[in-house]
Amino acid sequence: MPGGCCTRGRPVTPEPGTAGADDLRAPRRHTGAAAALVALGIFGSRLLGLVRNSLIARFLGASMAADAWTVAFKVPNTLQNLFGEGALSAAFVPVYARLLAAGDDAEADRVAGAVAAVLGLAMAVFVAAGILAAPLLIYAIAPGFAGRERELTVELTRILFPGAGLLTMSAWCLGVLNSHRRFLVAYAAPMAWNLSLIAALLWRGALPDKERVVAIMAWASVGGSALQFLVQIPTVRAVAPRVRVALDTASANVRRIMRNFGPAFMSRGVVQISSFIDQILTSFLPAGIPAVFGYANTLYLLPVSMFGVAVSVAELPEMARAAAAGREADAMLRGRIDAGLRRVAFLVVPSAVAFVALGDVLIRLVYEHGHFTAADAMYTWAVLGGAAVGLLAGTLGRLYSSTYFALHDTRTPLRYAVIRVGLTAALGVTFAFGVTRWLGIDAHWGAAGLSASAGISAWVEFTLLRRGLNRRIGWTGVPDRFMATCWALALASAALAVTVQDVTQGWRRMLAGVVVIAVYGAAYVGGALLLRVPEARQILGGFARRFRAAR
Secondary structure (H helix, E strand, C coil), X not given: CCCCEEECCEEECCCCCCHHHHHHHCHHHHHHHHHHHHHHHHHHHHHHHHHHHHHHHHHHCCCHHXXXXXXXXHHHHHHHHHHHCXXXXXXXXXXXXXXXXXXXXXXXXXXXXXXXHHHHHHHHHXXXXXXXXXXXXXXXXXXXXXXXHHHHHHHHHHHHHHHHHHHHHHHHHHHHHHHCCCHHHHHHCHHHHHHHHHHHHHHHCCCCCHHHHHHHHHHHHHHHHHHHHHCCHHHHHHHCCCCCCCCCCCCHHHHHHHHHHHHHHHHHHHHHHHHHHHHHHHCCCCCCHHHHHHHHHHHHHHHHHHHHHHHHHHHHHHHHHHCXXXXXXXXXXXXXXXXXXXXXXXXXXXXXXXXXXXXXXXXXXXXCCCCCCHHHHHXXXXXXXXXXXXXXXXXXXXXXXXXXXHCCCCHHHHHHHHHHHHHHHHHHHHHHHHHHHHHCCCHHHHHHHHHHHHHHHHHHHHHHHHHHHHHHHCCCCCCHHHHHHHHHHHHHHHHHHHHHHHHCCCCCHHXXXXXXXXXXXXXXXXXXXXXXXHHHHHHHHHHHHHHHHHC
16 A cells, blocks of 8 residues: 655655554554543533433423424534534544654644634635525425424524534544544533533523523524534644644645545535435424434434444544555554454444333433423334444444545545435335335334334445455454354343333332443443453453542
8 A cells, every 4th residue: 555654754664563563553552542532522422412402301392392493403413423523534634643643743733724724714604604595404404394383493593503613613623632642622522512501401491482492592502612612722722732724725735635525525414414314304204203303313322422433533543544554554454443343343232222122211211301201202212213223333334434534535435325325215215104104003103214214224334335345455344253242142131121120110210210221231241241252351441440540
């Protein structure tokens, strides 16, 4: 492969056992710790996200105002997904990280400053256009909305758009910090945004005028977006003190980032189109289903973000460095991918089983109070169970996509993402509307078919990503025996947890839910330790080391 380990811009191909080769291998020992820091930051943010959504469920339930908020919020959330963990990282981090690894700090600073300038200018134009085009945008993503529901959604979207621009600039900070292996600050920053929403809900959530409540939430979201950006600036200045924001498209590295950004943006954008297809289809389902999808999505994204995103984010800069290792690159990438896949699978398999077997416990624990009814909980569980179909494929696929990005190949993931979206659209219409009519069941259950269709499509995309990469660098994947062990442990643990659920039926809801989930998690990890699964020992060992360090 072209390139190599560089010293001040001069290419050198390290021999096995030399200092250069050892330097490339060294980060592998720390990737688990880096992924743990990403997961810790994400966990804090997602935990506050659960608190936020729990308050939204309490005060809004599955009302018209909740539907309007869910659809309007889709815009900034999509931009964060696109730029935060998507296109910007895929195009920017591999180039920036390689410059840092080569010791070319001056060029790295110029590249970072130029990217910030281009991004800021683009966001200014984008925000202005979004505010003006909000009615057309809502018509496109929620054509089933009409009357006051549509008007309210447009109003909220216009308020939220400036926050979307700030979240995008926050993604630039994330890319810089990830490249410098400062993961915790970058992924804990969204806690500021969540705290802003939580404060607004505690302050005005009980108002009887729910339209006013969601308007206050929208303004709080903009303020939280600004905080999310600002809290990262001190650390960015600490790790890259000489970065100056200035337009500079003459640099070959900047041009390379811009070339890679287009396909990466389209690739991530195509994936987001899949979620917009879900949004469009839910707008034609019975009232309350868009909000139910939002509530289920918060739970679904917890393992996706903590495990799939955490590992892929931690691996991306390291794989970018490994890809420069000359003839050793393929073997190093295979080792990193296989280790990452095992970590993700060990944690995501029990999450998928829990969504199906214990989803009702999770939903009652987080949401079922106030305006959120038992019927809302039932439909949310159905959506969550359908989403569990593709949970493992979606999280494993992120690591494969990161590998393509590290190799500066953003077009292959784009092609496979297009296939996924087309399949999602076809299956979504069939499962959400056709199946319910053919079976003669309540249209509400079409929501479960819709989420399951996205899961099936995720498996198709994952299979294509893995097959294409294996042809390029050699075989990668999770051994069948390891996967069988994880599934068997998760199913046995779920059976035990369901038995405990029956025993605790008369207990207080919160206490019973915590006990059931704790028994499930303890049974899975305990069983893995008894079977000597290395990932279980690594996770517990990491916790033990951090506990000793804290003391």
